Amino acid sequence: MTPDETAEGLRFTARTQQQLAVQALAPAYVPACPGAGKTHVITLRHLQSPSRLLRQGRALISFTRVARDQMAQRCRQAGRSDLLHAPHFVGTLDSFLWEFLVKPLRPKQPIPRLLESWANVKAPVQGMDREISLHRFPMVLDPSSTSAGEAVAWDNVDRDAKRLLDASEYSRKQWQDAALATRTSWCERGYYTGHEARVLALWALRSPKWASRLLPPLLSRFSEVIVDEAQDCSAADLAILELLHVAGLPLVLVGDPDQAIYAWRGAQPAALQRFAAKLTSAPVPLTGNWRSSPVICRLASTLRAGKRPPDTAVVRGDDVPVVVLPTRFAGSGSNHRHASTGSGIVEVFRDVAQGYGITAEACLVTAYRYATLPGIAREKSNTNQITSLAWARTVAHTEGATSAELTRACAIAVRVLLGYWFPDEAGSPERLCASHRVPLQQINRTAFAFLHSLPPPHKEWAADVRQAMKAWPAPADAAPHSKKGHLAGKPVVGRKVKATGVRTNIVHQLKGDEADAVMLMLPDNGNVQRWAQGDPTADELLRVWYVAVTRARRLAALAVPKEEAEDMVRLLRQYEVPVRVV
Numbered sequence: 001m002t003p004d005e006t007a008e009g010l011r012f013t014a015r016t017q018q019q020l021a022v023q024a025l026a027p028a029y030v031p032a033c034p035g036a037g038k039t040h041v042i043t044l045r046h047l048q049s050p051s052r053l054l055r056q057g058r059a060l061i062s063f064t065r066v067a068r069d070q071m072a073q074r075c076r077q078a079g080r081s082d083l084l085h086a087p088h089f090v091g092t093l094d095s096f097l098w099e100f101l102v103k104p105l106r107p108k109q110p111i112p113r114l115l116e117s118w119a120n121v122k123a124p125v126q127g128m129d130r131e132i133s134l135h136r137f138p139m140v141l142d143p144s145s146t147s148a149g150e151a152v153a154w155d156n157v158d159r160d161a162k163r164l165l166d167a168s169e170y171s172r173k174q175w176q177d178a179a180l181a182t183r184t185s186w187c188e189r190g191y192y193t194g195h196e197a198r199v200l201a202l203w204a205l206r207s208p209k210w211a212s213r214l215l216p217p218l219l220s221r222f223s224e225v226i227v228d229e230a231q232d233c234s235a236a237d238l239a240i241l242e243l244l245h246v247a248g249l250p251l252v253l254v255g256d257p258d259q260a261i262y263a264w265r266g267a268q269p270a271a272l273q274r275f276a277a278k279l280t281s282a283p284v285p286l287t288g289n290w291r292s293s294p295v296i297c298r299l300a301s302t303l304r305a306g307k308r309p310p311d312t313a314v315v316r317g318d319d320v321p322v323v324v325l326p327t328r329f330a331g332s333g334s335n336h337r338h339a340s341t342g343s344g345i346v347e348v349f350r351d352v353a354q355g356y357g358i359t360a361e362a363c364l365v366t367a368y369r370y371a372t373l374p375g376i377a378r379e380k381s382n383t384n385q386i387t388s389l390a391w392a393r394t395v396a397h398t399e400g401a402t403s404a405e406l407t408r409a410c411a412i413a414v415r416v417l418l419g420y421w422f423p424d425e426a427g428s429p430e431r432l433c434a435s436h437r438v439p440l441q442q443i444n445r446t447a448f449a450f451l452h453s454l455p456p457p458h459k460e461w462a463a464d465v466r467q468a469m470k471a472w473p474a475p476a477d478a479a480p481h482s483k484k485g486h487l488a489g490k491p492v493v494g495r496k497v498k499a500t501g502v503r504t505n506i507v508h509q510l511k512g513d514e515a516d517a518v519m520l521m522l523p524d525n526g527n528v529q530r531w532a533q534g535d536p537t538a539d540e541l542l543r544v545w546y547v548a549v550t551r552a553r554r555l556a557a558l559a560v561p562k563e564e565a566e567d568m569v570r571l572l573r574q575y576e577v578p579v580r581v582v
């Protein structure tokens with residue numbers, strides 16, 4: 001072992017890389033491996049700002065609110081809350097585009113508002129032969145056409161909505177036109193989502209007249225704009241960033257192309273590489289993994305394109321092998337059993353972790369789909385209102401529901417109650433509450449109490465909900481109809497499962513997360529072959545598995561169908577990954 005390869009030497013090299021990334025002059029590109037300390041580097045860069053009043057600030061942009069909150073928290077912990085306020089900006093890309101490229105050009109009335117999704121308002125597509133909400137039509141934007149062509153991403157429409165569309169007299173093209181028209185009518189009322197923000201930002205930056213109004217304030221406000229998780233940029237995001245770069249805004253892109261798992265939403269890792277090459281000819285890479293053991297780094301390298309060596313494990317020396325758990329997966333539901341003992345697979349994983357001194361709280365179970373996972377049945381996205389309300393009721397009655405789940409459950413109940421009380425009025429809950437002088441806090445409390453009062457969901461539950469809404473005390477100016485505003489249909493009711501004390505979540509919700517032990521469930525036959533032969537640059541599922549296993553600090557476990565366990569072990573041994581079969 002050379003001096004550079006000793007633990008101290010590895011740490012020194014990794015720390016030097018981080019320092020270079022902290023100090024690199026913008027424009028810069030920082031490609032980083034998992035656990036490289038991207039958040040650490042970005043925050044340190046920001047913390048270098050002097051604390052006196054500045055004319056120019058820095059924008060820290062992330063893709064999720066969780067990442068934004070993490071960066072904000074680190075600034076606060078360092079006693080630098082000032083770094084979260086103007087002239088600085090810490091927020092999501094949606095909010096950045098909205099604040100600096102869209103809102104300044106909107107009329108003052110009606111007050112323009114950015115929604116997280118059209119699901120936040122009651123927006124059925126108008127003029128068609130059945131009711132389908134606008135949020136069930138995911139939109140894509142092609143920035144290569146000069147008019148920034150918009151279309152419905154038909155491949156991403158959920159199964160329920162597809163069924164409704166198939167039964168409709170109208171063609172897909174007619175639905176698309178109607179969805180865009182409905183969307184435009186909401187924009188006229190002041191409502192926009194991230195998609196519209198991108199359309200308008202792109203349009204404004206391409207117009208010399210509007211660009212000349214937007215760019216000077218932006219350039220004088222920010223000395224630097226850092227984009228975290230840059231691998232998740234869509235083609236439209238990159239087109240906007242490129243226009244800002246050309247206009248002279250100093251950009252720093254930080255990302256890990258191997259972790260690109262949003263191609264279905266338009267992310268383009270290859271396009272990122274091209275844009276990064278335009279930004280700088282000297283990227284500042286981070287190749288030390290401060291999170292995972294050497295075994296996990298080796299496991300992760302089997303899921304990467306090219307024959308790149310494993311990343312360097314900087315802080316951990318443990319040699320806990322990868323654990324393969326031969327599993328009998330339930331055809332539907334999450335009652336998966338350990339093949340040799342018949343015990344629940346999560347319990348077995350928890351016990352294996354315990355054997356390595358890892359507690360249940362430090363364990364994480366993940367899978368590609370919610371359906372594979374045990375835990376509270378998840379809220380189905382893009383579902384009908386009665387199923388959403390049934391989910392919300394379950395959450396309100398579940399001990400150990402997370403605060404994010406409770407907030408979401410409350411928001412669903414608020415929307416249902418407002419829809420019932422004010423059936424002829426459209427708008428966000430905030431706007432409805434304001435116009436009826438109902439304090440938001442009060443409506444939230446009311447909604448939670450309402451959820452609590454509801455009986456457990458069953459097939460004819462809509463009638464119970466109707467009765468409960470009728471009996472519930474309403475604001476003085478509420479005007480319920482006998483028909484409109486009621487929920488109909490049969491709810492899809494989630495399963496009840498036994499608590500194991502182990503955290504579960506789908507891989508897409510685990511970006512930036514980590515745990516001592518992680519079990520990835522691979523329920524489908526053929527997964528091992530896919531792992532062995534697939535091309536991670538083309539096959540997003542391999543990158544999803546890559547994100548999953550790189551969340552682990554000490555123990556990675558793979559639950560695979562019993563029949564495939566031997567192949568999995570053989571594959572890992574071929575790559576010299578230490579394996580143990582349990």
Ligand SMILES: Nc1ncnc2c1ncn2[C@@H]1O[C@H](COP(=O)(O)OP(=O)(O)OP(=O)(O)O)[C@@H](O)[C@H]1O
Nearest residue numbers: 032033034035036037038039040290291511512513
């Ligand atoms: N210089 C450092 N010293 C000590 N610990 C560090 C250092 N840099 C990063 N870490 C730790 O390494 C872990 C991974 O860091 P972080 O979450 O910032 O990585 P990341 O690059 O965002 O990873 P990923 O993209 O895989 O989510 C964290 O627990 C972090 O506290």
